[in-house]
Amino acid sequence: MDTILDxxxxxxxxxxxxxxxxxxxxxxxxxxxxxxxxxxxxxxxGFMLLGAYxxxxxxxxxxxxxxxxxxxxxxxxxxxxxxxxxxxxxxGDYLAIVTISAAEIIRFVGRxxxxxxxxxxxxxxxxxxxxxxxxxxxxxGDGAWTLAPFNYxxxxxxxxxxxxxxxxxxxxxxxxxxxxxxxxxxxADPTRTAPRTGLDGTLGKVLAAVLVLVGLxxxxxxxxxxxxxxxxxxxxxxxxxWTLVALSTxxxxxxVRSPWGRxxxxxxxxxxxxxxxxxxxxxxxxxxxxxxxLFGALGGMVYVLASTVQPDALGRQITFFSYTAxxxxxxxxxxxxxxxxxxxxxxxxxxxxSARAWVPDSIMNAQQTExxxxxxxxxxxxxxxxxxxxxxxxxxxELRFNx
Amino acid sequence: MRKGLVGTMLLGLLLPLLLLVGGSSASAxxxxxxxxxxxxxxxxxxxxxxxxxxxxxxxxxxxEGTDVETVTTEDDGKFSFTVTEAGDYFVVxxxxxxxxxxxxQPPRAAIAGPDGSVKVTANLGAAVSPIVEVRDEDYDAxxxxxxxxxxxxxVNGLRLGLLLALASLGLxxxxxxxxxxxFSHAELVTLGGMVAYGLVNVAGMNLWLGIVAxxxxxAGVGYLQxxxxxxxxxxxxxxxxxxxxxxxxxxxxxxxxxxxxxxxxLQKVVVRDFGTTSLGPVTLTNLSFLAMGVAIIAIGLVGFxxxxxxxxxxxxxxxxxxxxxxASGIDVDKIIRLVWTAAAGLAGLAGVLYxxxxxxxxxxxxxxxxxxxxxxAVTLGGLGTAFGAFVGSIIIGLVVxxxxxxxxxxxxxxxxxxxxxxxxxxxxxxxxxxxxxRVG
Numbered sequence: 001m002d003t004i005l006d007x008x009x010x011x012x013x014x015x016x017x018x019x020x021x022x023x024x025x026x027x028x029x030x031x032x033x034x035x036x037x038x039x040x041x042x043x044x045x046g047f048m049l050l051g052a053y054x055x056x057x058x059x060x061x062x063x064x065x066x067x068x069x070x071x072x073x074x075x076x077x078x079x080x081x082x083x084x085x086x087x088x089x090x091x092g093d094y095l096a097i098v099t100i101s102a103a104e105i106i107r108f109v110g111r112x113x114x115x116x117x118x119x120x121x122x123x124x125x126x127x128x129x130x131x132x133x134x135x136x137x138x139x140x141g142d143g144a145w146t147l148a149p150f151n152y153x154x155x156x157x158x159x160x161x162x163x164x165x166x167x168x169x170x171x172x173x174x175x176x177x178x179x180x181x182x183x184x185x186x187x188a189d190p191t192r193t194a195p196r197t198g199l200d201g202t203l204g205k206v207l208a209a210v211l212v213l214v215g216l217x218x219x220x221x222x223x224x225x226x227x228x229x230x231x232x233x234x235x236x237x238x239x240x241x242w243t244l245v246a247l248s249t250x251x252x253x254x255x256v257r258s259p260w261g262r263x264x265x266x267x268x269x270x271x272x273x274x275x276x277x278x279x280x281x282x283x284x285x286x287x288x289x290x291x292x293x294l295f296g297a298l299g300g301m302v303y304v305l306a307s308t309v310q311p312d313a314l315g316r317q318i319t320f321f322s323y324t325a326x327x328x329x330x331x332x333x334x335x336x337x338x339x340x341x342x343x344x345x346x347x348x349x350x351x352x353x354s355a356r357a358w359v360p361d362s363i364m365n366a367q368q369t370e371x372x373x374x375x376x377x378x379x380x381x382x383x384x385x386x387x388x389x390x391x392x393x394x395x396x397x398e399l400r401f402n403x
Numbered sequence: 404m405r406k407g408l409v410g411t412m413l414l415g416l417l418l419p420l421l422l423l424v425g426g427s428s429a430s431a432x433x434x435x436x437x438x439x440x441x442x443x444x445x446x447x448x449x450x451x452x453x454x455x456x457x458x459x460x461x462x463x464x465x466x467e468g469t470d471v472e473t474v475t476t477e478d479d480g481k482f483s484f485t486v487t488e489a490g491d492y493f494v495v496x497x498x499x500x501x502x503x504x505x506x507x508q509p510p511r512a513a514i515a516g517p518d519g520s521v522k523v524t525a526n527l528g529a530a531v532s533p534i535v536e537v538r539d540e541d542y543d544a545x546x547x548x549x550x551x552x553x554x555x556x557x558v559n560g561l562r563l564g565l566l567l568a569l570a571s572l573g574l575x576x577x578x579x580x581x582x583x584x585x586f587s588h589a590e591l592v593t594l595g596g597m598v599a600y601g602l603v604n605v606a607g608m609n610l611w612l613g614i615v616a617x618x619x620x621x622a623g624v625g626y627l628q629x630x631x632x633x634x635x636x637x638x639x640x641x642x643x644x645x646x647x648x649x650x651x652x653x654x655x656x657x658x659x660x661x662x663x664x665x666x667x668x669l670q671k672v673v674v675r676d677f678g679t680t681s682l683g684p685v686t687l688t689n690l691s692f693l694a695m696g697v698a699i700i701a702i703g704l705v706g707f708x709x710x711x712x713x714x715x716x717x718x719x720x721x722x723x724x725x726x727x728x729x730a731s732g733i734d735v736d737k738i739i740r741l742v743w744t745a746a747a748g749l750a751g752l753a754g755v756l757y758x759x760x761x762x763x764x765x766x767x768x769x770x771x772x773x774x775x776x777x778x779x780a781v782t783l784g785g786l787g788t789a790f791g792a793f794v795g796s797i798i799i800g801l802v803v804x805x806x807x808x809x810x811x812x813x814x815x816x817x818x819x820x821x822x823x824x825x826x827x828x829x830x831x832x833x834x835x836x837x838x839x840x841r842v843g
Contacts, residue, residue, distance in 0.1 A: 040644060042586070042651065086828035093584045094828060096647060097782060098821075100586070101775040105818045113534055114812050123530065316771070320655045323648060371663040378656025385648045386636065 005223075007353040012223050014349040015342050018233075021241035022048075022303035023345070027322045027329075027337040028248045029295025034323075035331035036256055037288040038268035040096040043083070044296045045318040046103030049311060050075040051297025052304040053110060057118060059130035065137070069301065076297030079106075080290040088285045103316060110311035124310035131232055134240075134305055138230035145235055148217060151224040166222030173215030180208045185395075233306045241302045245338060248295055253334050255291070264288055265332075317374070324381040330394030339392060348373045439528035445492060446483035447532040448476075455480020455669075455763070456505065456537055460497035464520065466490055473497070478764075479669050486525050494533045495520035501537065508536040549808070551684035556804045558685045563761060564800025565698040567773065569753035571780045571792040572705055573746025579722035579787035580735075580742050581633070582643050586650040588777065589770035590657035591747050595621050595754025596765030597661060600670045610673055614697070618752045625747020629740045637736075654771075661767035669764040672755065694756040701752060702793060705745070709789055718742060722787060772817075776803065779820040783827055785837025794835060799823070 014020060026044050033039040054072035059065065083102055087095040109115065111122045119125065152163040184204045228234035255261055263284050266274045271281050300314060307313070321344065329340020355369040364372060390396045437444045445463065450456035461482040463472045471492070476482045486492065493516040496507040507519055514533070516522040523533040574588045598620050603613035636646060677689045709715035720728040721738045729735045757773070758765040780799040784791025799820050806816035827834070 038644075040647065082825070086825050086832075090828065090832050092644070093647065093786075094782070094832070096584060096586075097778045098824065098828070101778060101821045101824065104775055105821050108815065108817055112812060112815060113532075121532070123532070126529075317655065320651055323651060327648070368663050371659045374659035375656045375663060378652045378654070378659065381652030381655065382649050385645045385652065386639070386641065389645060 003357050007350065007357060008223060009225075010353050011346045011349050012219070012225060015346045016225065016238060016242070017345075018237045018241040018306040019303060020341055020345045021238070021245050022299045022301075022305075023318065023322060023325065024245050024299070024338050024341040025248050025302060026296045026299030026318070027325050027341050028245075028252055029292035029299065030322050030326055031331060031333075031337045032252060032255070032264075032288055032292035032295065034326065035333070035336075036261065036264040036268065037285060037292075038092070039088075039285060039289060039292075040092050041099050041289070041292065042096045042316075042319055043099030043101075043103030044292075044322050045314050045316055046099065046106045047076045047079060047293045047296030048300030048303060048318060049103070049106050049110065049314040050079050051300035052309045052314060053119060054297070055301040056125045056130045056304055056309045059133050060125065065133050068133075069298075072297050072301050073294050076293045077290055080293040081286075084286045084289045088282055088289065100316065100319070103319065107311045107315055119311070120309070122311065124308050124313075125304075127232065127304070127306075127308045130309075131305065135230060135232055135236065138234075138236035140229040140234070140236045140239070143229055144226050145229045146224045146226040147235075148220040148224060151221050153224070163222050166218050169218035170215050170222060173211050173218060177208055177211045177215065180204055180211065181393075184208065237306045241305065244298065244302060248298070249334060249338060252295075256334075260284075260287075320381070321377065324377055324384065327381065327384045327389065327391050330391030332395075333391075333393040336391055336393045343392075344377075348377060351376055437528050437530050441487065441527060443486050443489060443525040443527045444483060444530035445486060445494065445523055445525055445533065446481065446530060447494075447535055448480045449482065449496065449535050450480045450537055456502065458500065459502075460500040461535070462495050462497055464493040464495065464516075466492070468493070475500070478671065487527075489526050490524070492523050492525055493520035494523060494535060496535060496537070505537045552808045553805070554684045555686070556808050557801065558687060560801035560804035561797065562687070562691055562695055562800070563804055564797035565695050565702070566753050566757050566761065567776055567780050567800050568702055568793045568796035569698050569756070570750045570773070571777045571784075571796050572702065572789055573742075573749045574777055575781045575784070575787055575789055575792035576718070576722075576742045577746050578781065579789070580718065580725070580739050581637075583633075583646050583650070584778075584786075586647060586774070587654040587657060588650075588746075588750060589772075589774035590654050590661075591621060591625070591750035591770070592754040592757065592773065593661060593765065593767065593770035594624065594657070595751030596672065596758035596769060597665060597670075597754075598751065599672045599755040599758065600665070600765050603672050604670065604674065613672075614752070614755050617755050618748045621751020621754070622744045622748030624751075626740065626744040628747065629743035633743065634736060634740070637739075658767050658771065665767065667767060669762075669766045671764045672758045688760060691760045694760045697752070698756060701749065705749070705789070706793075714738075714741065775817055776800075776820050779824045782824055783834055785834025788834070788836050791834055791836035 026048050029047070030041060030044050033041040033044075051072040054075040055068050058068035058071045063071070079102070083095070083098055087098050110119045110124075112119070113121050115121065152158055152166055155162045187201070187204070227238070230236045256264065263274070263279060266277075266279070267281055267284050267288075274281050274284075303314065325340040325344040326337055327340070328344055329338070330336030352369050352373040355364055355372055356366060359369070384391070448455055449459050449461065455476070455478070457476055457478045457480055459476045459480075460473050461476060462470055463474075463484045463486075465471050471486075472484055474482050474484065484492075495516075498506065501507070514522050521533045521535055523531050525531055570588065570592050573591075574585060577583055577585050577588075595617055599613050599617040602608045602616055603610055608616065632649075633646075636649070641649075679686055679688050680692065707715075709718060717728065717733045717738050718741070720731070720733055721735050725735050728738075754765070754770065758769065762769050762772075776799050777796075780795035781792050782795070783798060784793065784795030802819055802823060803816050806819040811819055
């Protein structure tokens, strides 16, 4: 039982970690590229790495935080232009080839020993050289804090049944949310003529939101998590990271509802039709590439807030994870990227920790469990694309994605 | 049906790896982990990552110039010292233990210490890596040797280009017949090296037999991949975009599977030294000449089949227009199966030869490192044209090897390939040998 609780605690810590939030932001950008515009960007990690470098190097050189952020975003902006201008007028795979190559080049350049004074070479930039500027902004105070503040230890002296009850409520909320979500989706389906059920529109959405909130509280009630309030790896970083996730989601929501968002979908579905309507397809694709890339750079900055700028940590595998997370949650959906990323990282830790706990070392040592979890990720990506390309939240009809 | 498909796909993915299980051996490198306020690390590599120098004694001297410690580099050229006091140290190679013909390159003035040593400043709780480089003894930075250097680079470039051509031919043929950019092609290259490592180094097979067997195994993997994965997916009518993401997933799974079974360090295919031969200013290992010969024969064979035989004609017909080819009685599925088999075999062969003569061993990401070069070569020649892929590969090989002597440092030579790719897409997106048609 203790093993299971330990594994679950590790999973929850991973799910709310700043790294997960950072990748979620990058996936939100990728969703704009791939989900809404149909651009095959295989170099999102390059955008992240550039953002991280711009941000960290500026801070090391005592440039104020807001300007450091702008520098990181500016680098990604230029990168998007450089990649987009030669490729966006060609068939989609050219963008794929050039982005995957360019992201690798950024990594090579970052590793160059001749640039060691700037980028730290293969060792990267130590966190403590640039993090203080951000950590010192914290107004959360000192000491430790537990989420949720009122948890199972406060009821009946933390008896096992209280905890189990919390877990049960969480599970029920998940099941109920899934049921409500399905109804909502069916009700929103315009091709369905069958009589609508009583649960549609606003009421259903409010219900779903309440269920999610109650579920989250039940989860943290049963499995409280404690970190320092501020510090390098505390609640302050997490709060900022997840606030940025929420803001990014909101921005994308507003963008894709706008007329511009319809242009994106139009380009994805039929470029020639858009051209014949007098739209500048190249410009639309470029705008999408730039904006999604900016999200990537923002994600890269958040990623390094609680770790170091290490070129190999933001290599191509992060791009692959992003695709898996996006397809898991559902491309071309608003909440898909966040849901997908959280589930993706949780699942990976679950696999790894389970393998560590129950597979004997003679069969799989600690390092091999890590690699095993990545192999599962790769296979999962393949299976997802083949059997459920719309992911959890997506709409199959919106995803006959083709270059 | 679904379950069956998943099962067979997993099988196809894992089967080649099972062959490698026997070969897992993790050589523990002397690792140094700095502890805050207690110890610091001075570690680095002698030679380059792709061409490390093993068995060299590395001497660490303190600020007064007295020897503190001596370590011998491992197979991967790595050395590492643990120090308990912060301050300046000097790292120098023991000339006696360096292989014949090599010497330590005098460091830049900024980091030069006495007696050609490299100065490093160690801090507690941190790791520093001094740059210790070696070069040929007869290296001369003067004017005349520059020509020699260029000559050597040109030959090296041809060697790299020929090996790239082996792999990119398959990539281009797959693209031509199916329209798919196979991002997992590099993993087939790595697979070649891995299988050869298992057969030759671990199982002790004769090298030449091993090369043939590896090519056969890789071709078999290609056959199975198409049989179990790509053909069913074509039947399901998956779009090209989805297929490309499938290749990305495969690449990820394969890379970590290699790490799982073989470990993360560089593994040598042969330990034996085959000697070198000098022709005028150019010096190459004997293996390199053989590798180039094998590559030329294999490429010639592919060219002959494509141009002179009915199968080749059918392949070109499918490349040109699959629907028309099918209508005129060509079994398109069979041709594509053949292309996958041949492409994987060629990639495997390229992998063995690359591991033998260029990267000096095989590691899980060896293939991934040249994926960029492969795509640059294929695009340069014209996506989908087999002969374009050959021309493109030779050009990319030459450019990459010449970038070094002409001033591009380290891994940046790969960036030159990307720059060429971008410029080319701006001016001639169809590639050198591609037909001018709309590609967008």
